[in-house]
Structures are given as structure tokens and as C-alpha cells.
Amino acid sequence: MQWKEQDMHQYIEAQEYVDTLVIPLIPIQLEKPNEIVKHAAMSELTEYGAKAIENQFKGRIFLSPSFQYFKSSSTKLDTISLQQWIAYYDHLPFKHVFLFTFDHAWKKVERELNASLLWLPAISGKVEDAKTSEILKEQLNQMMDLIQSYWQE
Amino acid sequence: MSEKKQQVSRRQFLNYTLTGVGGFMAAGMLAPMVRFAIDPVLQPSAQGEFAAVAQVDDITTEPTRVEWTIDQVDGWYESKVTKTAWVYKQEDGSILALSPVCKHLGCVVNWEGNEQFPNEFYCPCHGGRYYKDGVNVPNTPPAAALDVFQHKIEEGTLYLGKAEPRKEA
Ligand code: FES
Numbered sequence: 001m002q003w004k005e006q007d008m009h010q011y012i013e014a015q016e017y018v019d020t021l022v023i024p025l026i027p028i029q030l031e032k033p034n035e036i037v038k039h040a041a042m043s044e045l046t047e048y049g050a051k052a053i054e055n056q057f058k059g060r061i062f063l064s065p066s067f068q069y070f071k072s073s074s075t076k077l078d079t080i081s082l083q084q085w086i087a088y089y090d091h092l093p094f095k096h097v098f099l100f101t102f103d104h105a106w107k108k109v110e111r112e113l114n115a116s117l118l119w120l121p122a123i124s125g126k127v128e129d130a131k132t133s134e135i136l137k138e139q140l141n142q143m144m145d146l147i148q149s150y151w152q153e
Numbered sequence: 154m155s156e157k158k159q160q161v162s163r164r165q166f167l168n169y170t171l172t173g174v175g176g177f178m179a180a181g182m183l184a185p186m187v188r189f190a191i192d193p194v195l196q197p198s199a200q201g202e203f204a205a206v207a208q209v210d211d212i213t214t215e216p217t218r219v220e221w222t223i224d225q226v227d228g229w230y231e232s233k234v235t236k237t238a239w240v241y242k243q244e245d246g247s248i249l250a251l252s253p254v255c256k257h258l259g260c261v262v263n264w265e266g267n268e269q270f271p272n273e274f275y276c277p278c279h280g281g282r283y284y285k286d287g288v289n290v291p292n293t294p295p296a297a298a299l300d301v302f303q304h305k306i307e308e309g310t311l312y313l314g315k316a317e318p319r320k321e322a
Contacts, residue, residue, distance in 0.1 A: 014258055017258055017278070018258075057260050057261075058278075059276075060258070060260060060278040
């Protein structure tokens with residue numbers, strides 16, 4: 001389910017079946033030209049990938065609006081704000097909480113967060129390119145297998 | 154001076170507004186006529202657009218996944234959407250194209266998606282199951298059969314249209 005009016009009608013009816021939350025992490029970086037492009041591409045991939053996962057598992061996954069954060073070379077990642085987001089969702093009966101990102105920086109602070117980090121290595125190129133989309137599809141398939149393995153526990 | 158400036162800009166503002174509204178209204182009046190004038194074949198109709206998805210000769214009795222892209226307009230939002238179907242030849246040689254969208258809450262089902270249930274479609278979300286012909290297995294979450302795509306065959310190519318709820322035989 002996505003955070004959309006239409007989906008929420010369904011969500012309200014079927015809440016007990018939707019036990020998995022996915023929060024996409026979207027970086028914003030406006031300092032160095034090549035970093036700007038890289039991070040914008042990363043954001044696009046994240047949004048695209050998150051939607052693809054939601055599409056496969058629509059009936060069980062709640063796709064949260066994206067958590068957006070500024071990324072500069074000088075400041076630390078804002079784990080506190082993100083942790084607050086996660087805590088907010090604690091009121092709801094989600095059994096699994098996943099963070100979805102292409103930014104490896106989160107990998108280093110994973111332990112401070114009360115959720116499972118789904119990290120994919122960033123690939124260069126646009127989603128529209130055949131080759132990039134092939135790689136991305138493969139990555140996403142593995143990610144979806146991983147999510148399913150959490151469900152089987 | 155400043156007052157004059159203001160007046161001009163206010164007049165301009167009014168001008169813009171009026172042309173804006175006028176233009177908008179004109180467009181509103183024109184639009185339906187334009188629509189009629191266009192060749193109906195070019196009109197993206199809500200119910201009947203078919204896309205070529207496979208060669209009929211390639212289709213076997215084993216359900217295979219086919220994919221195609223359509224332009225979807227969702228209110229004012231237009232996007233490319235990838236559609237998928239499970240396609241196979243039935244006993245009598247006719248083709249059946251099933252929508253992969255689970256009739257429980259909309260996850261995507263897989264053919265033989267679970268080893269325990271061979272020869273069935275399986276939904277990974279809540280264990281929904283369907284027989285090969287798309288009919289839901291009783292006492293699993295889905296309450297209806299998988300939707301069936303409208304299809305047509307032209308010169309050996311399979312075209313799929315809209316997915317529709319299955320009519321009970
Ligand atoms: S969405 Fe398929 S079983 Fe629930």
C-alpha cells in the first residue's frame with residue numbers, strides 16, 4: 001500500500017494483513033557538482049525501487065513516504081530524526097520495519113536504528129537504460145527474496 | 154511614480170488573468186470537439202487498447218510470464234506502467250492470460266511459487282493459492298479467481314487488452 005487516498009481505504013479495512021513497513025531513504029546533497037548528480041540519481045533509483053517492491057507485495061507492505069535527509073561532507077547522518085520516524089510507526093502493529101537505501105553511509109550507523117536496513121549498492125545509469133534496469137531488477141529480486149525470508153521466520 | 158507603476162502592473166495582472174481564464178474556457182469548449190475530430194483509432198480508449206505481448210507459437214501449456222508497458226493516466230498523472238500476465242495454452246489449445254494480481258489484497262502471484270503447492274499459483278503475501286485455471290483454492294485468503302485478460306490473435310501474435318473479473322463458467 002502506498003500513502004495515497006485510494007490505498008488507505010483498503011488499508012483501513014485490511015490492517016491486520018499489512019505487517020511490514022518500508023521507509024525509503026532519500027539523500028539531498030547540493031555541494032559538489034558530481035555529488036549532486038550522483039545523489040539525485042540515487043534518489044531516483046530509491047524511489048523507483050521502493051515502488052517496485054510495493055507493487056509486488058502491495059497487500060502486505062505499507063510504503064511510507066520517503067525520509068529525506070541532507071548529506072554534506074561535514075555533518076553526520078541524522079540518525080536521531082530517522083529514529084523518531086521509526087518510533088512513530090511503533091504505535092502501529094508493524095512486525096517488520098525496513099529502511100530502503102542505496103546510500104552505504106547508513107550501513108555504518110545501522111546499529112543505532114531500530115529497523116532492518118535494506119541496502120543496495122548504487123549503480124550508475126538511468127532506470128530507463130536497458131542494462132541498468134536489468135541490474136536493478138536483479139538486485140530488487142534478491143531484495144524481495146530477503147523480505148520474504150523475514151516473513152517466514 | 155510608484156502608484157503609476159502599480160496601476161500598470163495591476164492592469165497587466167488583470168490582463169493576464171482574463172486571458173488566462175478566457176484561454177482556459179476556450180480550451181474547455183474546444184477540447185470535446187478536438188477529441189471527436191481525432192481518428193478514433195488514435196484515441197486511447199479506456200477499455201480497449203491491445204498490446205502485442207508474444208508469438209502464439211512460443212506459448213506452451215506451462216504458464217509463462219509476459220511483460221509489456223503501457224502509458225497510464227491516473228487522474229492528471231501520466232506514467233509508464235509495466236504490466237504482466239501469466240499466459241499458457243489450455244487443454245483445448247485456446248489461450249488463457251491471467252492477471253498476476255492477487256484478489257486478496259493485490260500482491261503479485263507466481264506460478265509454482267511455493268514448492269508445497271505444485272501446479273498452482275501462489276501469493277507470497279498471505280499464502281493465497283489458485284489452481285492453474287486461475288480459480289482460487291477454497292479456504293485460502295483470496296475470495297475470487299484471478300482476473301483474465303481480454304486477448305486477440307492476429308497473424309500469430311498474441312495481443313492482450315484489459316484484465317477483467319472472471320465470468321463463472
Ligand atoms: S494478497 Fe495474496 S494472499 Fe493476501
